[in-house]
Amino acid sequence: MDVLQMGIVLVIVLFLAIIMGRYISQAFSLEGTRLDSIFGGVEKGVYKLGGISTADMTWKQYAKALLLSNIVMFGIGYLIVRMQGFLPGNPSNIAGMDPLLSFNTISSFLTNTNLQHYSGESGLSYFSQMSVIMYLMFTTPATGLALCIAFFRGLTGKRTIGNFYVDLVRAHTRILIPLSVIVGILLIAQGVPQTLHATVQATTIEGIQQQIARGPVAALESIKHLGTNGGGFFGVNSAHPFENPTPLTNVLEIISMFLIPASLPFAFGHMAKSRKQGWIFFSAMALMFVAFLSLAYIAESNGNPALEKIGLSQSEGSMEGKEVRFGIAQSALFTTVTTAATTGTVNNMHDTLTPLGGIVPLGLMMLNCVFGGDGVGTINMLMYAILAVFLAGLMVGRTPEFLGRKIEGKEMKLIAITILVHPIITLLPTAWALVTSMGSSAISNAGFHGISQVLYEFTSSAANNGSGFEGLGDNTPFWNVSTGIVMLLGRYLSMIAMIAVAGSLLAKKPVPETLGTFKTDNSTFMVILLSTVLIVGALTFFPVIALGPIAEWLTIR
Template sequence: MTFIALVVGGTALISWPAGRYMAWAMDPGTSGRGNANAFTNLFQSIGGSITRASQDWKQYMISLLAFNVVMFVLCFAILALQQYLPLNPDGKEALEGSLIFNTTASFTTNTNLQHYSGEVSLSYLSQLAALMWLQFVSAATGIAALAALARGLAGRASGNFFVDVQRASFLVLLPIALIVASLLVIGGLPMTFNGAAVATTLEGVQQTIARGPVAAFVAIKQLGTNGGGFFGPNSTHPLENTGFWTNALEMFAIIIIPMACVWMFGRIVGRIRHATVVFGVMLALLLVKITGAGYFETAPTEAFAGLPIEQNVGNLEGKEMRFGATGGPLWSVLTTSTSNGSVGAMHDSLNPLTGLMPMIGMWLNATFGGVGVGMINMFLYMIVGVFIACMMIGRTPEYLGWRVEAREVKFAMLALLAHGFFILVGTAVFAATPWGQNTLNNIGPHGFSEMLYEFTSASANNGSGFEGLGDDTTPWNIATGLVMLLGRFIPIILPLAIVGSLSAKRRSAESSGTLSVEDGTFAGMLIATILVVGALTFFPAATLGPIAEHFIYMNG
């Protein structure tokens, strides 16, 4: 409990000043302090005439999509040609075509789903110039989209995407990443461009030890809710996570910017009390999942099931013993609540109902969520919740003075249901065909859970996995690559369209008859909306996977 309070509670406290700083960086007019407009002038001089025009939501969206197309093409080219490019001291060869597509889609969409092992497959140039660069700019895309959405709700122009993505990259992500990377180097993570080291063990056997610019890569992988590991074992690798303090620092890095994004949103729209309510709802749902994961993981594996209760050590399979039995479940919840995707334990080895907690985090996709896009996903739930609540009590649905009508609700529901559609249809197709059946290492409910988790992770732009699945095949690479692309951009485009639709109307002054978005009633309504939408969409699939596996385990 002390460790949970240190990580979650400490990060929540620091997120308040971090949110103030992000509001200053992304929207200089909200803080009234400093001269952030000087940075705007600098960014416009770098970007040229394309950065000087104010954009409406459609122009902003087109710029965002065009920028991501360019990112995709550049990353694809580097991965496809890495064997001919510099910074390849270990002579890495080209990846298979469908794997290049999957990896490029993964890092462009801030997912970082890895069907490869980084130290085995990729050169230093591929890790840095393709993947780590995308970890900055894909995360910056999410922060920029949230800033544009918040400005629209505040009744202002969306801004300019190219300026916003520079603000997010150079004023938010890069400074924090430099601090975290420096602390990780102090904590013992490698930071070198030398090739793999060759050591002789005490038995006289030669061992090749992969290394590289690990600290820089790990810092942004966590801060940008990216999650892709420099090494295949991710943050369970002793060179990605050397001890207790680096473990705590990496958990802090996973959730600090998603938490700060809520406060940034509140400052830009000018409604800090509203942001406080939203933050409280997100934090409550996060703590429920952490509590559930910790409790469910106290049940021992079959090998220890017969021990006396006083000797019960819980499920130790697939855990990092350096960090204790609770470290893995805590990490699994934090990383899937924030669409991060890094792992501190083997998720495939979690007890069935513990494994359900990360799935729930990705299904709801709004308990802080990815940088920027987590708050955007919560905005969708708020639109639906406000509409339902006001219709039930006979009031005109309004959110922050904007009248919510059928058009906005349709867009919100389309975005929410698309998430479930990609997960459930993809899982059903692969469960019914050799594409999925021939890649399973487990049969029955657990095998189903592995496929369900893979499509859940892809659609939620998370990137973690139940790694009992042989997912480096052409069908898996193509299918999850397409799901990642659709699951990334539909939930960004439709919320921007909602704000565009709202801002075309006349904004009303709030009165005593307006449903408040700053009290406990709104918080309860929001929680109910999230849980009802999530339960109706995903409960049947959960009963076929982790819930069924739990009862089979309980019955021996």
């Protein structure tokens, strides 16, 4: 029954992703489509109001526009959360946020990470939640989608890389806003609150006064998942009955956060005019996803030996930290999806996963290409595809080509930098935190699990995921500054490098296909691609996995 219910959810995702992939390719088309007659009027109004030129950009202009817009958003967001105590929309009288915590919070939501070192219901006013958090929850996935589409254009040889502002607006008007309205209404229908009224004071059956937080929860939840944002209106995230009240909302949230990432390989296939190409990338991601999901489900179903040793029954699996209403299956599926899609929302406590189960979220964030967030994961997989083509070309003594463009030294240097940045900004801060009192003092569980806690925090930050083991005392100057810097580096260094690769490939003349051309739309290439991803991932991250989750598992057996 568990396998059946997980399978049904994934089949629904696949069906919707195929449809959504075609839609995304049309939504960002450089040619006129029927969607222009529906959304074009509103979009032209936005361009006119904002004084936006819709002329084509070079890759450098595209990157500059992306960075400048994000810098402005950072400044405005930082000021609002610092001054929220004096601003309207604050019926609970929440004070302004601490300067370093503000830096971490805005860095987190600006980079589509949504790591929270604060509790949502007590750390932010309604005005901050809506004008900063929800605003960034729209603009940051829209930024990722825009970059992804520009990258697709560079690889597929379109006439131009596009215009960042046009792509940003289209991501809002044609995808995120319509979908968030639909999902928000469905969540409200299932009992998720949507109100601007203050916290309710209730009297419990014991006669004790209790404060029950509420607010515009449904609006945040819809874009939180559709934008692969993560975070939560409440501190316990999607385990809270106001954020995720029923099994139906749990399935809806899984589908929401998986929909756009799963559809992007199909969108790429349409833009490349090769559906087989899209299916190859989707299949490679899907195989890794199913493998990780199987590990999570089996590990949690088998129970935790450490709990069994102290007399706690594990006949129903390891239910520590999980909601009984979701059980092992939906908890394992949620955990795998949220880290595969780099969303970061959680419906169970990752800190209480079994050691082998904990490898799943860590591994998915370390690879950072098993679907990934809105745009970023597919870009990373395409990056590995170019690397795989390059290696295959070297083995047969032929200049590598991908989709009719030669892969040369410039592109490979940029890709090498991107591949190296991720482990560097994950492993070096982890080592630093473990050997200094500023970092190690936050660990709540000594030993191998403590290593996993620190590793998870920086892996989540570097992958722009945002989930946490939550056993870490991370609201300190050290953690706020270090993870804030890692989040910014993890987001923007790879973005700049990948848009540069797209610009470089777009400038090249297409090479005609010959008998010696290495095909990238068959199962042979998929095997090479999978091998490249897994070998690079194992070489960079397996040693630290061995020191954390694997060592912990061996000690509790």
